[in-house]
Amino acid sequence: MLVIVVLLALACRAVLAQIGPRYSVQLKAGQYTPSQQGRVALAGNGLALIRYQGLTILAVSADADAYSAEAVRHWPAADLLVLTPASHGRYGGLAPLAPLHGLGVVLPEVGGHLAVPPPDGQGPRWYPLHTWDALYLRKGKTSLRVTAMPGQPGTAHVAGFMLELGHGRASYRVYLGCTPLADEELRALPDRLPGADLALLPAQQGLQLLPLRSSLVPAALPPGGYAFTAVRR
Template sequence: MRAVIVVILLALVCRWGVAQIGPKYVIELRGPGGAATAGMAQGRVQLVAHGLALVRFQGLSLLVVDADGEAYSEDAARAWPEADLLLVLPASAGHYAGFAPLQALRNGAPVIVGEVDAAPVSAGGPQLYPMQVWNALDLRKQNTRLRVTAMAGAAGAAAIAGYMLEMGNSRSSYRLYVSAAEAAAAELAQRMPGADLALVAGPSLLQLNRGAPSGAPAALTAAGYTFTAIKR
């Protein structure tokens, strides 16, 4: 009888622990999202300006900003395209302008930043979502889902090197890794075998193909690159 009670208690503890695993943040957006994907849903990533890329998928949009790029300034921010979510890539050595450029965004605009950079912004500004390595944010817009996960660089590193974007649903999705750092396709494919594509410094696109990198790096252009969700 005692053994049975112990087993039941362990099961309850495990169930509670599993329930705690999940994203640090969840954002539900109103507005038109894409229809349920069945493996053929398409998206696009395109260059908007130096240090600025726009990712679209099934009615959802994400603006990726390199904090060291020319586009990250107070003047340039006023011309940034509208997006459902803004992702500020980690700053390295450069002309990082802190959070001043973000003040040009609409009130409450959701912005992902590194936790070490998350100083308060003025009232009426954007809503910051500070992240540490392995933190995740889920954004849902109708049937479209986006999970953003903060990723480390070298093994054991505590600083964020980039972010994994997974777009789609439980049946089909596409995984795009974004970073402002330079990296080789073989290295990224080994570190992130589940990624389909990487956007790195250049900006360049690397075909990772879920652990089987192929082809030479390709420059990201204003014409953009079209991708298709993959059945999982």
């Protein structure tokens, strides 16, 4: 009996050792005005800027017109970039991101033209994620956890990223989709992503906003942006 208990304890320890982020990033805190309210704003065609408690995340669709070597120089500054891959292979893989020296880039771990190049001391810092992999970032007292999420049951590819922005006991969860969703997939999203507060979804006419706690009808991200308030959990 004692042997069984010891083996179970060792197994539990092994499982717990695997729980946690694949990457951990610490950024130096900057000056900002504390507020439990954050904002999602358009930053160009296929670009969304998420700001919360001094932390800035740039969500980029590789399908967008703004994903090019020329446009990248005009992108707004951010602490982290989250890239959703092109669905048609219309652009040159990761080449447009080469000028972003030192910037962390989260993206699905795939092969082919979107495979992450070997580190060479130049360009971005790549953080490729498989399904259920996570990156944990901390900037001062503000935290961010990015988790690569699966799609419908039976699929293994990364369908999107869950971004949980936190400060103290309050947090806000934004789901960033990688591919457009059909109507039935939209209706299933709240059940598939329990606890998520907002979804940003790609569409032909630009990024769509879907507040998961109040609506199942996506709408265009307004020019003035979308303000959100962190939830005490």
